[in-house]
Amino acid sequence: MNGSILEERQTRQERGRSRVALPLFLAASLLYFEFLLLLGNQIPFSWQGLAYVVLFNASAAALVWLLLTIWPGKRGNFVLLCILLTLTTLFFGIEYFCKVFFSNYMSLSSLSAGTGGVVSSFFGTVISLVLRGFWMVLLLLLPLAALIILYRLDMISFTGSSRTRIIAVVGAVVLFLAGRALVAIDQTTGTRYASAYEFDSAVSTFGLTTATRLDLQYLLFGNPTASEFDYTDPAEEEPENPSGQENIHEEPEVDPTPVEDPVPIVYGYNTLDIDFAALAESAPNSVIAGAHSYVSSLTPSRQNPYTGLFAGKNLILISAEAFSREVISEEYTPTLYRLYTKGIRFEDYYQPAWGGSTSTGEFSNMTSLIPVHGVSSIRDTAHNNMCCTLGNQLRQLGYFSRAYHPHTYNYYSRDLTHENLGYDQYIGYGNGLEDQITWQWPESDLELMEATVDAYIDQQPFSIYYMTVSGHAGYGWGENAMSYKHRQEVAELDACQGVQGYIACNLELEAAMSYLVARLEAAGIADDTVIVLATDHYPYGLEQSSSTRFGTALGELYGYDWRTPWERDHSALIVWSGCLEDEEPIVVDTPVYSLDIVPTLSNLLGLQYDSRLLVGRDALSDTPPLVLWIDRSWKTDKACYNASTGQYTVFDGYEDQADEAYFAAVNQAISNKFSFSKIVLEQDYYNLLFG
Numbered sequence: 163m164n165g166s167i168l169e170e171r172q173t174r175q176e177r178g179r180s181r182v183a184l185p186l187f188l189a190a191s192l193l194y195f196e197f198l199l200l201l202g203n204q205i206p207f208s209w210q211g212l213a214y215v216v217l218f219n220a221s222a223a224a225l226v227w228l229l230l231t232i233w234p235g236k237r238g239n240f241v242l243l244c245i246l247l248t249l250t251t252l253f254f255g256i257e258y259f260c261k262v263f264f265s266n267y268m269s270l271s272s273l274s275a276g277t278g279g280v281v282s283s284f285f286g287t288v289i290s291l292v293l294r295g296f297w298m299v300l301l302l303l304l305p306l307a308a309l310i311i312l313y314r315l316d317m318i319s320f321t322g323s324s325r326t327r328i329i330a331v332v333g334a335v336v337l338f339l340a341g342r343a344l345v346a347i348d349q350t351t352g353t354r355y356a357s358a359y360e361f362d363s364a365v366s367t368f369g370l371t372t373a374t375r376l377d378l379q380y381l382l383f384g385n386p387t388a389s390e391f392d393y394t395d396p397a398e399e400e401p402e403n404p405s406g407q408e409n410i411h412e413e414p415e416v417d418p419t420p421v422e423d424p425v426p427i428v429y430g431y432n433t434l435d436i437d438f439a440a441l442a443e444s445a446p447n448s449v450i451a452g453a454h455s456y457v458s459s460l461t462p463s464r465q466n467p468y469t470g471l472f473a474g475k476n477l478i479l480i481s482a483e484a485f486s487r488e489v490i491s492e493e494y495t496p497t498l499y500r501l502y503t504k505g506i507r508f509e510d511y512y513q514p515a516w517g518g519s520t521s522t523g524e525f526s527n528m529t530s531l532i533p534v535h536g537v538s539s540i541r542d543t544a545h546n547n548m549c550c551t552l553g554n555q556l557r558q559l560g561y562f563s564r565a566y567h568p569h570t571y572n573y574y575s576r577d578l579t580h581e582n583l584g585y586d587q588y589i590g591y592g593n594g595l596e597d598q599i600t601w602q603w604p605e606s607d608l609e610l611m612e613a614t615v616d617a618y619i620d621q622q623p624f625s626i627y628y629m630t631v632s633g634h635a636g637y638g639w640g641e642n643a644m645s646y647k648h649r650q651e652v653a654e655l656d657a658c659q660g661v662q663g664y665i666a667c668n669l670e671l672e673a674a675m676s677y678l679v680a681r682l683e684a685a686g687i688a689d690d691t692v693i694v695l696a697t698d699h700y701p702y703g704l705e706q707s708s709s710t711r712f713g714t715a716l717g718e719l720y721g722y723d724w725r726t727p728w729e730r731d732h733s734a735l736i737v738w739s740g741c742l743e744d745e746e747p748i749v750v751d752t753p754v755y756s757l758d759i760v761p762t763l764s765n766l767l768g769l770q771y772d773s774r775l776l777v778g779r780d781a782l783s784d785t786p787p788l789v790l791w792i793d794r795s796w797k798t799d800k801a802c803y804n805a806s807t808g809q810y811t812v813f814d815g816y817e818d819q820a821d822e823a824y825f826a827a828v829n830q831a832i833s834n835k836f837s838f839s840k841i842v843l844e845q846d847y848y849n850l851l852f853g
Contacts, residue, residue, distance in 0.1 A: 182318045184230070184243075185330060189223035191247065191305040195254045196369040202298050203261045205366050210344070210351075215369040217341035222371055224334035228327060230320075239320040240313050247306045255302050257370055259295060263635075265702050266517045267370070269361040269377045272537035294706075350808060357387035357833065361536065362517045363793045363805070386449075391456040391837055392830050429469070431462040432765060432780065434772040436851065450850060453841045456834060463761065463773040463783040468748070470768030472739060476691040477561075477767070478626045478678070479552060481524045482671060483604075483633040484664075485697035487511075487734035488719050494652070494665060495672040497679060498736070501693060505738030506748045508781065512731045512755040513697045514791045521574045523698030523756065524629060528553070528583055530760035530776035532792070532839040537574070539843065544578040546842075547849035550776060552760055553584015553625055555769050562621035564588075566614050567629040568595060568605035576629070585627055589614075602643040604667070607632040607674035615681050622687065632670035635703020637663030637715075644670040660707025660715030688740030694763060695736040696756055726804050727795045735759070737766075752787040752799045775848070777835045790832050798828065 196215050199205075226246070230239050260268045292299065312318040345355050345368075354360070354367055359380060364373035379385075438458035445451035492499045516522035522533040525540040528551050533539035548554055557563050564587050565580040567573075571590025580588040589595055591605065598613035599605050607630045618624040632644040637660050639646050644667035652666045675695075682688040700716075707715035717723040724730040735754065742748070754762075757778030764771045765780045779785040790796045795805040801812045801820040812820040841847050 182312060184239075184318060184320055185224055185227040187309070187312070187318060188226055189220045191250075191308075192219040192223055192371060194305060195250060195302070196371065198298075198301055199254055199258055199370055200366070202258055202301075210348070211367060213344055214341060214351075214367065214372070217337050217344065218372040218375075219369060221334045221337035221341065222375070224330045224337070228330055228334075231327065236320045240309075243309060244306065247309060251302045251306055253374075254370060255299060257365070258298055258302075259292070262295065263702070263706065264519050265515060265705065266362045267365040267373070268517075269536055270374065271377070271381065271535065272361075272517075350805075353833075356385065357390065358794055358836070359385060360517060360792050360794075366806075391452050391834050427467075429465040431464055432761075432771055432773040432783075433462045434770065436772065441851075449841060450845060450847070453838060453845070453847055456838060457774045460774040461785075463765070463780045463785045465765065466780075466783050468782045469765050472692050472763075472766045473768035474623060474690075475739060475741075475767070476622055476624045476626075476687065477552065477556060477763070478628070478691065478693045479527075479763075480628045480630065480693070480695040481520075481527050481698050482630050482695050483520065483698060484635065484701040484703065485633055485668070485671065485695070485733065486701055486719070487732060489633075489665065489668045489671075490734055494655075494669065497676040498672055498695075501675065501679075501695070501736045501738040502734055504743045505693075505736055506742070507750065508735040508737070508754045509749060509751045510753045511733055511735040512728060512753065512789050512797075513699060513733045514727065514731050514755060514789070515699055515702070517792045519702075520629075520698045524574075526756040527696050527698070527759055528627075530757045530778040531842055532757070532777055532790070532836055534836060534840045535843060540579055541575045542843045544575065544582055546582070546846045547852060548583050549848050549852050550760065550771065551584045552763055552767075553627060555584070555764065555771060556623075556625040556767075557584050557586065559623075559769075561623045561625040562586075562618055563625040563627075564614070564618055565627040565629075566590065566595070566610060567631070568599050568607065568610040569631045571595075580627070583627075584625070604631045604634045604642060604644055606644065607671050608677060611674045611677045611681075615678065619681060619685050619687070622690070629698075630671060630674070632674075633664070633668050633701070635701065635706075637661075637667065637703060637707065639663060642667050658707065658709045658711075658715050658718055660704050660709065661719050663707075664701055664704055664715070664719065683740070690739075690741075692739045692763075692766075693736065694738075694759065696759060697733045700731050700733065726802075727791045727793075728789075728797050728802065731791075737763075748782075750781050752781070753789045753797050754781045754787065755789040775851075777839055788828065788831065790835065794829070794832055794836075796828060796832060800824070801828075803828070 193216065196219060230242055256273065257267050260266065260273075309318070346352050351367060354363055355376070359376055361373055361377055364376055368376075438454045442451045442454035442458065445454055489495055490498050490502050513523055513526070516526060516533045517536050519537070521537050521540045525531070525533045525543075529543070529548065530550065531539075535542055549558075553563060553565070563585045565576075565583075565585035566588075567576060567590040569591055571577055571588070571592040571594075573590075576588060576590065577593065591599055591601070595610070595613055599609045610628065610630065618626055634642070636642060637645050639649055639659075642663060645663040646666075648666040648669040649662075651669055652662045655662050655665060657665070678693070679688065682691050701719070702716075704716035704719055705714045709715050709718040712718045713723050720729070722729070755778070757776075758781045759778070761771075761773055761776045761778050761780045762782060765782065773780060773785075779787065781787070787799050788796060789798070791805070793805040794803075796803050799813070800816040801810060801824070803810050803825065810820075810825055
């Protein structure tokens with residue numbers, strides 16, 4: 163009897179020694195999720211990055227264990243842990259598929275802003291993604307399966323003594339402080355953790371758990387370092403050549419007849435009569451004072467020979483879904499080719515992938531601000547004073563204004579934002595277009611034009627905004643109605659199916675633009691109308707299609723597999739008016755991007771605006787070019803910087819100008835632009851100026 167009791171006690175002791183400690187299981191599970199996410203999305207990480215992930219996640223695991231031990235009883239702890247692991251599995255899975263499809267991880271606020279619409283509108287695409295990535299789903303479920311097995315075999319310990327809890331608290335603090343100390347060693351990493359925080363970059367650097375913790379921390383308590391300015395920007399100082407000709411060139415005929423030197427024209431600045439220095443002194447808080455002082459420190463852009471070229475003309479601004487330069491073809495898209503070659507030529511144009519999708523590109527096109535809040539950025543404008551948009555500037559002048567979208571009218575909360583962005587009425591499918599547009603996926607851009615042009619063509623001057631949809635991913639014949647509609651027209655195109663489908667659906671945009679131009683010409687107002695067309699983002703849907711000649715269909719479309727942000731995000735900006743067609747071409751050969759649209763058009767339209775209140779620049783002015791990305795990569799006319807590799811590249815001929823001081827000045831200028839964009843959104847800065 164005594165022998166069997168001793169044997170049973172010994173068996174229990176041996177079993178206790180063989181149990182897995184819950185803190186170790188939690189730490190191992192978190193690290194497994196993190197590395198699976200990075201490896202699955204092919205995100206490279208260094209030994210230093212590995213240390214960030216290990217230290218911060220081990221600290222988080224210790225804290226989670228402490229919270230779990232508050233619940234008494236083994237069964238209760240098991241249930242809580244199952245719920246926690248299920249939610250974690252779901253979250254990591256969602257982020258994996260976000261990266262696969264959108265090429266960006268998305269913060270909780272961005273997910274909450276767009277998830278409902280994505281699931282309802284793109285259910286088929288979501289199912290297709292999950293089926294193709296089912297292996298990842300199975301791998302993500304392993305920790306939950308392991309927990310259930312260990313629990314059933316009684317091989318995991320849920321208990322902890324007071325001493326163990328104290329050790330866990332101390333360990334969590336020490337591990338966290340060690341991680342922070344390591345972050346502080348590297349300046350670039352330190353800014354990415356705080357002042358330059360951006361969710362996608364933070365996930366790749368610190369892991370999803372830490373990036374989410376930072377996101378919630380800054381959302382609830384703010385990130386004061388993200389609103390700090392440095393006003394001593396050499397990159398923002400007045401250029402040496404104020405003539406306005408440095409960034410553009412024309413091709414006039416040469417007249418050999420000698421002429422007297424003309425009297426140089428001194429152009430004024432695009433500013434408003436605002437005393438920012440005085441406003442800074444009376445500001446309600448240091449953040450607003452800092453913004454006033456920053457704006458006051460900037461050199462405004464000069465007017466130039468193109469100021470007022472389009473004064474009084476009608477404006478049609480189009481954000482074209484997933485449009486790219488490669489769509490423009492004399493053979494397949496002659497109208498787009500005409501508008502691009504007969505308008506102002508922007509040879510080096512970009513639409514950065516802003517850490518979201520359509521809404522972030524649309525936001526940058528319309529506001530000349532950085533979408534610092536990801537997908538939520540445009541939604542945050544709903545109740546702000548957005549007086550600097552082209553829509554609001556022209557509405558102030560009495561322009562007839564409308565905004566249109568052929569898909570669900572309240573998608574991305576456009577029903578709350580677009581009227582505030584400058585349009586007297588916003589109409590989409592569900593609040594006016596449902597009887598004129600066929601319900602299919604995606605809807606027809608041609609039907610959009612046919613349904614709307616009559617409403618404004620006799621209402622001059624007019625300001626019209628379109629967000630198209632026909633070019634939306636995916637590009638399979640069975641998943642894109644517009645691709646299928648134009649399938650036979652691209653049958654002879656020597657390209658993979660993904661590229662064929664992409665070109666095919668953009669033929670609907672071509673048809674829409676052909677219809678629009680024909681109506682303008684028939685009404686005799688083509689010379690009095692300006693058409694501006696820019697993409698919302700690169701065609702990321704092609705990254706999911708395979709190519710025999712390149713790794714992806716996107717690589718085949720481009721003719722190369724991209725390696726840098728500028729290789730991926732290059733595009734075309736169309737600025738056309740009938741009045742330009744018989745004139746000498748205007749060519750802009752310096753880097754230009756979506757944030758430059760509003761200031762460039764404001765100057766061309768001869769509007770009264772303050773260039774210092776916009777992040778972009780007038781691309782026809784002498785303001786130095788600067789294109790920036792959400793991860794703080796950048797490109798100028800002298801050099802470029804790839805934040806993912808930390809590599810600076812100086813362009814030929816600028817070795818004596820683009821040095822360390824130049825790099826520092828550009829980086830600081832970018833930091834200021836992020837801070838300013840954040841204050842405009844969060845503090846309603848324009849309202850403080852104009853009421």
